[in-house]
Amino acid sequence: MSRKKASVNGNFKDIVNTVKFLTERKRFIDSAAPVLPTRTDDFGVNKVARSLHPKEQKLVIDRIEEHSDIAKSYYLRSEAAPLACFKAGQYLTFRLEIGSAVVTRSYSIASSPASALNGEYQITVKRIANGFVSDHILDNWAVGDKVTAYAPEGNLTYNPLRDAETIVAIAGGSGITPFISLARAIAQGDENCSLTLLYGCRTPEEILFRSELDSLACESEKIKVVYVLSHSDEEGYEKGFIGADIIKKYAPEGDYSIFACGPEGLYKHLGSELPKLGKEKKFIRFEVFSSGKKADEQKDFSITVIDRGNESVIKASSSETVLCAFERAGIEVPARCHTGECGFCRSKLVSGKVFIPEGEDKRRIADMQFNFIHPCCCYPESDLVVRIN
Ligand code: FES
Structure with a gap:
């Protein structure tokens, strides 16, 4: 099937799924009891929420x-x-x-x-x-x-309205954790997708959840697991790094979504490999938990932190994020994702210069114009003045 035709089919499926969802929601609302709560505390939905x-x-x-x-x-x-x-x-x-x-x-x-x-x-x-x-x-x-x-968060989840029915999951090292959860959920009948898991490690000894992954793949025809070793050449394993060739070899015919979770090196490699697959952006999602470190020449700076009118001066390094500097100084800034995505750590850069790695600047355009930053993915390039909270 041509890519254009596949995309038209995908859009048609999205429309059908949306209509189904809206019809189901209307049926649910219409059948609900027409009783309004007298006090907020009495409203069961609030307790559930x-x-x-x-x-x-x-x-x-x-x-x-x-x-x-x-x-x-x-x-x-x-x-x-x-x-x-x-x-x-x-x-x-x-x-x-x-x-x-x-x-x-x-x-x-x-x-x-x-x-x-x-x-x-x-x-x-x-x-x-x-x-x-x-x-x-x-x-x-x-x-x-x-x-x-805090409460669970994150978007590396299967959503039938958005994703293809098969997830090709690319895991590196401990990046297996969201996918062992997904494999368990599929095996327990709680998720309705199929999973092709490409799991990269340096050696067989580093594979986590090995016996459980093998049993899940044996028990459920919806789960397929392929191990890829980068530092060891052994029978029964793919050799090298997970790239376009290995994905094409094991991905199903037709549509599939790609989810990836792993160390920084994995994303760098996928950055040059995934474009070879010609997939639409909406079918690709990454989970990146930054360690807050940048391998680079280290320079020392200071940050003047303004917190509700109070000022303090802390040390910072060009090789660690601004958020890391706050954390080391015991300054608590709300933070969740550490990837620039959630916006919890949003702060105002009053003066100074920061470096934001390519692809990690997820600020709104207005925030860029008015010099708001996400300290979790900014590295100091000069002394800074930052207003938090
Ligand atoms: S912690 Fe989520 S944007 Fe900084």
């Missing part, structure tokens, strides 16, 4: 599972309220105090959405070179510890 979107969740580490010596899974339960529900592919943002620093970091939820209904989240943390927060978690979190997380 509060449990689905809590401001923050107090969690307890219930158990810890080691994945060789490179990663650990943490199973978290709620201290009191029910856990907020999530869709496979979403992440939790944790608020941590490390020494005098106050930091937020996001980790994809590895468990299936059904697990939240049973009161449990699973996250998996892998050790990375000089990983400020990941190393702290791996070395310090213990069973019984209490941790704070």
